Amino acid sequence: NAGVMQNPRHLVRRRGQEARLRCSPMKGHSHVYWYRQLPEEGLKFMVYLQKENIIDESGMPKERFSAEFPKEGPSILRIQQVVRGDSAAYFCASLGGQGNEKLFFGSGTQLSVL
Amino acid sequence: QKEVEQNSGPLSVPEGAIASLNCTYSDRGSQSFFWYRQYSGKSPELIMSIYSNGDKEDGRFTAQLNKASQYVSLLIRDSQPSDSATYLCAVNIEGGYQKVTFGIGTKLQVIP
Numbered sequence: 001n002a003g004v005m006q007n008p009r010h011l012v013r014r015r016g017q018e019a020r021l022r023c024s025p026m027k028g029h030s031h032v033y034w035y036r037q038l039p040e041e042g043l044k045f046m047v048y049l050q051k052e053n054i055i056d057e058s059g060m061p062k063e064r065f066s067a068e069f070p071k072e073g074p075s076i077l078r079i080q081q082v083v084r085g086d087s088a089a090y091f092c093a094s095l096g097g098q099g100n101e102k103l104f105f106g107s108g109t110q111l112s113v114l
Numbered sequence: 115q116k117e118v119e120q121n122s123g124p125l126s127v128p129e130g131a132i133a134s135l136n137c138t139y140s141d142r143g144s145q146s147f148f149w150y151r152q153y154s155g156k157s158p159e160l161i162m163s164i165y166s167n168g169d170k171e172d173g174r175f176t177a178q179l180n181k182a183s184q185y186v187s188l189l190i191r192d193s194q195p196s197d198s199a200t201y202l203c204a205v206n207i208e209g210g211y212q213k214v215t216f217g218i219g220t221k222l223q224v225i226p
Contacts, residue, residue, distance in 0.1 A: 033214070040122075042202065042218035043158070056213060091157055101146050101206060103214055105157040 004094050005074075006106035013082050014114050021077040021109045025094030032075045033103065034067060037089045049075060082113045117141060118205050120217035128225050133190040135220050137203030140184070146206035147179055149188045152219065153199045162188060193224045 005024040013019050025032050030051050035043040045059040049069040060067065064082075069075040079086055089110050093103040119138045127133045135149075146165055150158035164170045164177040164186070176189040186205075190197055200219040207215050 035216075042120075043216040045213065045215060048213065097160075102148070102160055102163065103150075103158075103204075105159070108157050 004092060004104050004106035006092050006109055008109060009107060010110045010112070012112045012114065015083055016081050019079040019082050019086070019111055019113075021079075021090050021092075021111070022074040023077070023092030023106055024074040025092075026096060026104055029094035029096050029104075031095040032069055033093045033095070034075075034077050035091045035093065037091060037108075039088075043091065046077070079111075082111075084113045087111055087113045117207060117215045118203055118217035120203050120220050122218050123221040124223050125220055126223045126225055127193050129193060129195060131193050133193045133197065133222055133224070135188040135190075135201050135203075135222065137186045137188075137217055138184055139186070139203075139205045141205070141207050142181075142184060144184075144205045144207055147177070147186045148204040148206075148214070149175075149177060149186075150202040150204055150216075151199045152202055158202055190222075193222075195224045195226050198222055198224045 004026055007022050011019055032049050034046040036046055037043050047060050047067045048056040051069055052071050064080045066078045089108045091108045092106045096104055117140050149162040151161050152158040162175055162177040164179045167179050167181055170177045174191045178187045200221045202219040203217040204214050207213050
């Protein structure tokens with residue numbers, strides 16, 4: 001009974017490269033959230049997706065960031081031309097529980113930009 | 115005004131004492147409230163949810179909600195060193211779907 005799976009656990013990129021972060025929600029869950037957490041800061045909402053549909057991307061930076069959740073396969077958070085300020089922990093969560101209101105988090109991807 | 119506000123701490127309490135963690139929120143229409151615990155370097159995990167005014171108890175944890183004051187709190191009785199973590203208050207901001215907004219979190223240190 002696997003939980004939310006994120007990979008890679010750690011990702012190192014040089015400035016200007018692309019970063020791809022993957023997330024598979026819990027079995028039976030079809031809603032995925034991405035959050036970013038900077039050191040000493042709280043979780044910042046980035047985007048909320050359902051299968052093949054972006055519901056709310058109000059927390060996504062206007063440039064370089066994109067997200068998708070295809071019909072088959074994991075959700076992908078893509079960061080193009082990374083900069084040092086993109087270094088953070090990126091958490092994916094899927095929605096479940098009674099009333100479908102509880103977030104279950106993956107272990108996160110720690111992105112380091114050199 | 116931030117949507118969900120918490121004191122970042124650290125809050126230090128001796129082992130065995132009651133730890134009191136507080137949170138205020140700005141959206142009066144919010145309906146669902148959560149407390150998540152996050153150990154250093156780990157992901158958040160849900161420990162309590164509360165939906166109506168009053169107290170909700172689960173083991174050593176009690177969540178308190180006062181919608182009129184837009185205030186949520188978490189009490190941890192008989193605090194243990196293993197409770198040392200950051201506690202994140204989260205609110206489901208009313209908006210037609212489940213958008214959960216988090217506070218900055220309060221770092222709790224339980225001193226043996």
